[in-house]
Amino acid sequence: MTANTMVAARTVHNGRISIAGSIALVLAALLLVPAAVQAAGSGPYKPSDAVSFEEIPGSTVKRVILKERAAERLGIELGEVSEELILLKQMVGGLIVPPVNDPPESTLVGGSFGGFGQTTEVAMKETTVASTDAPASDESWVRVTLSRGEWERMRKDQPARIVPLATRDDLAREVFALPSDLQPIQDMKRSMLKLYYIVHGKDHGLDLYERVRVELQLTGSGKKRIVVPYSAVYYDGKGVAWVYVSAEPLVFERQRIEVEGIVGDLAMITDGPPVGTKVVTVGAPLLYGAEVIYKR
Numbered sequence: 281m282t283a284n285t286m287v288a289a290r291t292v293h294n295g296r297i298s299i300a301g302s303i304a305l306v307l308a309a310l311l312l313v314p315a316a317v318q319a320a321g322s323g324p325y326k327p328s329d330a331v332s333f334e335e336i337p338g339s340t341v342k343r344v345i346l347k348e349r350a351a352e353r354l355g356i357e358l359g360e361v362s363e364e365l366i367l368l369k370q371m372v373g374g375l376i377v378p379p380v381n382d383p384p385e386s387t388l389v390g391g392s393f394g395g396f397g398q399t400t401e402v403a404m405k406e407t408t409v410a411s412t413d414a415p416a417s418d419e420s421w422v423r424v425t426l427s428r429g430e431w432e433r434m435r436k437d438q439p440a441r442i443v444p445l446a447t448r449d450d451l452a453r454e455v456f457a458l459p460s461d462l463q464p465i466q467d468m469k470r471s472m473l474k475l476y477y478i479v480h481g482k483d484h485g486l487d488l489y490e491r492v493r494v495e496l497q498l499t500g501s502g503k504k505r506i507v508v509p510y511s512a513v514y515y516d517g518k519g520v521a522w523v524y525v526s527a528e529p530l531v532f533e534r535q536r537i538e539v540e541g542i543v544g545d546l547a548m549i550t551d552g553p554p555v556g557t558k559v560v561t562v563g564a565p566l567l568y569g570a571e572v573i574y575k576r
Contacts, residue, residue, distance in 0.1 A: 330347045331344065331346050331350055332345045341571075345530060348530060351530055354566045358526060360558055361549075361553050361555050363555050365503070366504070367502060370495070370496050371495050374477075376420055376421070376487060418480060419478050419481075421477070424496075425473065426473045435496075435497040438497040440494050440495060443492065443494070445491060455479055455484045457477035457494070458478050460478050507549065512564060523537055524559060524560040524568075525559055527557075536551075
């Protein structure tokens with residue numbers, strides 16, 4: 281099992297407003313509608329003077345304008361679109377294993393799997409693990425299992441960071457493992473690849489056959505990307521991503537964005553407002569709720 285930090289966590293809504301969106305509608309109504317409503321049959325609820333709306337030429341989106349007390353009541357907070365140096369990473373499972381011998385040339389078979397040599401299942405069993413004894417005192421080997429797609433996305437020349445499982449104690453120090461000189465070995469039963477890294481030294485606290493997490497760097501890492509706080513991203517009922525920008529105090533306008541991926545608490549975007557734009561990080565669902573309720 282792997283956890284890819286680039287995958288955006290969102291719900292497919294099938295054209296309906298999500299549960300979170302429904303809650304936002306209700307909360308917006310409770311916070312913004314006046315205490316008294318119109319008599320039955322005289323039309324929909326009307327907003328109080330705490331919120332108003334402006335038409336945006338050429339757009340179905342309405343500009344939301346709040347009074348200061350309304351912004352405080354909704355708890356509106358702002359962040360900013362920025363440009364950050366992003367390290368793209370992927371966490372996979374790993375296992376501490378005995379040192380591995382180079383597979384003899386006779387074990388390599390024809391064909392290719394992403395451009396590297398293959399071994400048969402029998403050959404792999406015979407050649408990968410040199411001994412069942414403890415690893416050499418000056419190094420430990422880490423085995424990870426990857427799919428072809430994962431292999432193609434990773435930076436093969438970069439070290440991997442070794443992290444204990446969440447249920448285990450922290451390691452004695454931060455541990456990095458260097459790529460071994462071995463070619464990846466194909467697991468013929470699962471069409472997966474076994475890849476090896478080496479941890480030098482012996483003061484790391486790793487034990488033989490201990491399961492660990494291995495953080496790999498991905499291609500495209502170390503480049504500057506346009507990002508927004510992930511808390512600013514709001515997905516509507518159709519799964520479309522939006523942010524509310526604030527070009528002036530207490531004025532908010534919904535703009536569509538294209539999310540490339542999520543890294544930590546940042547969303548990388550390929551289309552959206554420019555760097556420096558103020559965006560709503562707390563209260564966006566309530567603004568959307570208000571906009572939908574009072575849309576005419």
